[in-house]
Amino acid sequence: MKQVTISNEFMTLMVLDYGAIIQKLLVKGKEGNYINTVVGYNHPSRYKLDENCLGACVGRYAGRIAKGGFELDREKFFLHQEEGVHLHGGKEGFNQKTWTIEEVSKTEDPFVTLSYKSKHLEEGYPGNLTVHITYKLVHNALQIIHEAVTDRSTVVNLTNHSYFKIDDSPYVDDYELQLNCPYFLELEDNLLPTGNIVPVRSTDNDFLLPKPIGIKRMDTVFVKNMGSEKVAELSSSRSGISMKVYTNQPALVVYTPLDFPGICFETQNYPDAPNQPDFPNSVLRPGETYNNITIFKFDVVQ
Secondary structure (H helix, E strand, O other), X not given: OOEEEEEOOOEEEEEEOEOOOEEEEEEEOOOOOEEEOEOOOOOHHHHHHOOOXXXXXXXXXXXXXXXXXXXXXXXXXXXXXXXXXXXXXXXXOHHHOEOEEEEEEOXXXXXXXXXXXXXXXXXXXXOOEEEEEEEEEEOOEEEEEEEXXXXXXXXXXXXXXXXXXXXXXXXXXXXXXEEOOOEEEEEOOOOOEEEEEEEOOOOOOOOOXXXXXXXXXXXXXXXXXXXXXXXXXXXXXXXXXXXXXXXXXXXXXXXXXXXXXXXXXXXXXXXXXXXXXXXXXXXXXXXXXXXXXXXXXEEEOO
């Protein structure tokens, strides 16, 4: 595996070519010491055995797809499924691919760009898809830019799957969370969306005002307030670190695993959009460019 490190005066980012993985994201805490704000392994080889998509690019379609596939332009495409659910791009999604490091810039706003070419019918998806990811440090923010083009109509939904952990506590219960998300998707027991969109008010998914996460664990699809690019804010009084999340995507999957402390902010389109005509369009046509821009902005309270 190849590893790239870029830094500015606020942050240091380590990226692997395997899975386009964010291995470490170091941010200065209130004591002046650096805190790794993402869950990961010190030894890159460990990621080959990882089943949690730690820090990786998830695709060709992040989230779940029902019915064993989808129909596009009157043609059916069959995808890998387990118990009727296709998850995170298939048996070997983008998180398990070796990407090409295209460019590394160590200027004032350093960045690294990686690419991957997904062949026609890889994991069942139509079209030769060329994907570029750029990780860029701008002052106290990490910008993640996903871009993709295709030579045949296909469906695309990419996201980064970093688990954020912004202090040294063994849990995330005391983190304060605010979500600029007035609705969430109703899910079946297998976490596939029913198609219903539900207001968060008067539910335990109401994080419109900041509150501690507590013992609640989530694998929840929130619908962004489309009047604002800001979608979430997370803070820890223990480290003094707060993180704001901005995105041009319509949905945010918030995932807090049961077996280790961390919280994912998966900025993306709705799960199962290829089978849900009322959901935002997920189809990418030749001549178009898929574009997912997400920003994680960090601040420290002294």
